[in-house]
Amino acid sequence: MPATAPLLLGDEPGSFPHSVLAERHPAIIRQVRGAFPYGPDRRRALDALLVSCTEGAIEPLPADAHDRDRWGAWGLDTYAGRSWFDVPWLWSESYFYRCLLEAVGHFAPGPWQGIDPFRPDKLAELDSARTDEELAALDGLADLTADEQDRALLHGSLWGNRADLGFRLSAETSDTPAAVPALVADDSDTLWSLLPPSGAGTLYLIADNAGRELVPDLLLVSRLLAGSRVERAVLHVKPHPYYVSDATPADVLDALRRLTAAPGAAATHGRRLWQALTDGRLTVRAHPFSCGPLPYAEMPDDLRAEFASATVTIVKGDLNYRRLVGDRLWAPTTPFADLTGHFPGPVAALRTLKSDVICGLDTRTVTALDAAEGPRWRTGGTHALIQVRA
Numbered sequence: 001m002p003a004t005a006p007l008l009l010g011d012e013p014g015s016f017p018h019s020v021l022a023e024r025h026p027a028i029i030r031q032v033r034g035a036f037p038y039g040p041d042r043r044r045a046l047d048a049l050l051v052s053c054t055e056g057a058i059e060p061l062p063a064d065a066h067d068r069d070r071w072g073a074w075g076l077d078t079y080a081g082r083s084w085f086d087v088p089w090l091w092s093e094s095y096f097y098r099c100l101l102e103a104v105g106h107f108a109p110g111p112w113q114g115i116d117p118f119r120p121d122k123l124a125e126l127d128s129a130r131t132d133e134e135l136a137a138l139d140g141l142a143d144l145t146a147d148e149q150d151r152a153l154l155h156g157s158l159w160g161n162r163a164d165l166g167f168r169l170s171a172e173t174s175d176t177p178a179a180v181p182a183l184v185a186d187d188s189d190t191l192w193s194l195l196p197p198s199g200a201g202t203l204y205l206i207a208d209n210a211g212r213e214l215v216p217d218l219l220l221v222s223r224l225l226a227g228s229r230v231e232r233a234v235l236h237v238k239p240h241p242y243y244v245s246d247a248t249p250a251d252v253l254d255a256l257r258r259l260t261a262a263p264g265a266a267a268t269h270g271r272r273l274w275q276a277l278t279d280g281r282l283t284v285r286a287h288p289f290s291c292g293p294l295p296y297a298e299m300p301d302d303l304r305a306e307f308a309s310a311t312v313t314i315v316k317g318d319l320n321y322r323r324l325v326g327d328r329l330w331a332p333t334t335p336f337a338d339l340t341g342h343f344p345g346p347v348a349a350l351r352t353l354k355s356d357v358i359c360g361l362d363t364r365t366v367t368a369l370d371a372a373e374g375p376r377w378r379t380g381g382t383h384a385l386i387q388v389r390a
């Protein structure tokens, strides 16, 4: 793997990482503060986090935190006392969400234990008219060929990644039509070659956001099971709330209920997924490393062994992409295969572009994107990619 690209930090005012730490995180705290009638203690803790994350230093977890040792090994022992802006951006963002859960009492015995501070917004999105429209559109797929249906659901899952509630807090014009093709890399033929009809393999899907991303992810899984492109599927979600809208096991159940309660084809998918869960062809996993602040190159052995057994692992979303290729300012033409050689088995990234990290593009595409949009194509969410290392 090339090791020479600069690591992304949040220390440069005007940069995208800096804006996430200095603007998005405070906005998230304010949103959470308004979402529940937290008592004075929780409000004080949220206010303290607001000050700490913008002006203060990284603080250690409480001595009795259940995951204190884990976070120590993940870098907290090194980074405590330093500015949020001076440590790896991937790390400081991830630790911010851990501290947010601490502030709202998510892990402490008491009335807020286990409560997802982002749930109201997740549910509002799941219950929205746009979700109704997207589910109704499934009925129109019946007239397509099997391959066309496969492609439609792959693209549904890909573009579902734009439905990211944290991203919307700071996205400016993400609905602006792009002057260059929306898909900047498309290795979908390689992906389909890894998933032939009548395949007997296992798909791993590392999910990203709940709601309007998780629903199309589940639909893709349902389609691959129904078309016998895979025999089993394993869905990896987050063990606890993370990055505002990331999917947890509770969100999987909400999405599944949404499907089974819908009319038409959506309910057929919902029933198929329900059945697959009950007979073991679909498994949901929530590994602690999924909420970790480190790249996948540093994944623990048990996870490595799991992904090594996959026919292919689909990695969804922007954050997972950063964790997959390394959170560095790579030259955009650096081969995807070079940066993902560490991953145990074939891997496919499905992502809309919402951060500066990018690799695997050809020179012509990069030149056209830069000429048409300046640097905004990297972060605006208007472009997407399907990159595969077989």
Ligand SMILES: O=P(O)(O)OC[C@H]1O[C@](O)(CO)[C@@H](O)[C@@H]1O
Residues within 6 Å of the ligand: 020, 093, 161, 164, 166, 167, 208, 209, 243, 316, 317, 318, 319, 320, 354, 355
């Ligand atoms: O939900 P996704 O696609 O992982 O996106 C996460 C978002 O958060 C970021 O990590 C910045 O906070 C960006 O990469 C992206 O905008």
